[in-house]
Amino acid sequence: MSFRIIGTGMYVPPKVVTNDDLSKIVDTNDEWISKRVGIKERRISENEFASEMGLKAAQQAIADSGINPEEIDAIFAATVSGETSSPSMACMLQNGLGLSCMAMDISAACSAFIFLLETAAAFFGLHKEYQKILVVGTERMSGITDYADRSTCIIFGDGAGAAILERGENYLDSVISVDGGDSVIKIPHTVGSCPWFTRETESPYVHMQGQETFKYAVTALSQDVTTLLERNSLTMEDIAWIVPHQANKRIIDFAAKRLGVSKEKFFCNIEKYGNTSSASVPIALHELAKSGQLHRGDKLILCAFGGGLSNAACLIEW
Secondary structure (H helix, E strand, C coil): CEEEEEEEEEEEECEEHHHHHCCCCCCCCCHHHHHHHHHHHCCCCCCCCCCHHHHHHHHHHHHHHHEEEEEEEEEEEEEECCCCCCCCCHHHHHHHHCCCCEEEEEHHHHHHHHHHHHHHHHHHHHHHHCCCCEEEEEEEEHCCCCCCCHHCCCCEEEEEEEEEEECCCEEEEEEEEEECCCCCCCCCCCCCCCCCCCCCCCCCCCCCCCHHHHHHHHHHEEEEEHHHHHHCCCCHCCCCEECCCCCHHHHHHHHHHHCCCCHHCCCCCCHHEEEHHHHHHHHHHHHHHHHHCCCCCEEEEEEEEEEECEEEEEEEEE
């Protein structure tokens, strides 16, 4: 037993920060950013936390699905930039929606939305009473970005994406991999004020080795897509769209070349929003769904990669 997606939603804050805006605070420029990562602008929260953005995306997904919020049997959420470690993001969303269903977080950075879908599929299989599940990825990446570091501050943006899942048979297959370690991507916590703790840590912002991340992402994306196609006896012609994590346009272009397919097969909106981590794939999925280019029965591959290191992809029939 798996599910089908019956509603999607997204929210991005109104504040637009362009590449020219960033060039006023760090040594960079629009041409360099556009060429290197494909981003022209990103949305930055001025007064909203991740849970508040996630709530707005969830409410839109609920409205899009046409269900009553009380029909939701579980909430699964993901964030690396939530305003609290406890309560969890899912608990914050549950409270905001006025519900009393089961709620929990999954931590897998930029890959997390697909981890949420995989978890939902398992819960639908295990719990016959579960009929509808809300999944949300929401990030205030600006809160964990060092705006003195030009290698990372140009990349990230804020936003949230959500989907309503209903028991069904449209989640066809998935592949998930983890190669644990912090040598490539990490977000340290502060060490606190304990007078007996003697170890130092790095600043509590995103630390990323760009070249290593790039190579890993291209390989992971192309391998995961190939695995899903081969395992399900499909060709690229059978796939209407690939919806990738929006981390770097060059990653997507290199992966398309390695897969031998047109870049037009990949849905991209990175130029508008930048990298929104766990919100990236659901935001892209929502925009694709509302673009008129996606139809019931179309086969999609969602794919992502990021901190963990983790990568994941899934095959869905719309």
